[in-house]
Amino acid sequence: MAERDPAAGRYAIMQLARLGGMAMVVIGAAMLGGAIPGPHELAIALFICGAVEFFFLPLMLARRWRSPKE
Template sequence: MADQGHDPAKARWAMLQLIRAGGLLFILGGMVILSDAIAGPPILGIGLLLIGMFEFFFLPVLIARRWKSPPE
């Protein structure tokens, strides 16, 4: 089978998964700070938690809409 070249859909899917993974790391960081496992101000934990939730749940949807092909 011949190589069909670069598939932009695979690259976009990978980018969305990396965004979700980054959001998950922010959420976990916020939870660790809020549970006092790591010293830090609570506002930092809340901020990380909120940013992570936005990045995990909403950012991939917004980016996917932008990448969506226009109807023909």
């Protein structure tokens, strides 16, 4: 039985982090636009946190999982 490549699982986690961030941005933007009812402060927080998650979380994960230099 072939062993699973840990890089494939890590790649999937990074893409799920991007997807989650994108969902937060979309929900925050919909709340800001009035399509979804909710507090204005929550909409801004969702939008900003989602953008940070989308752009920076995959980079932080990749840096953490980087192979050590020999």
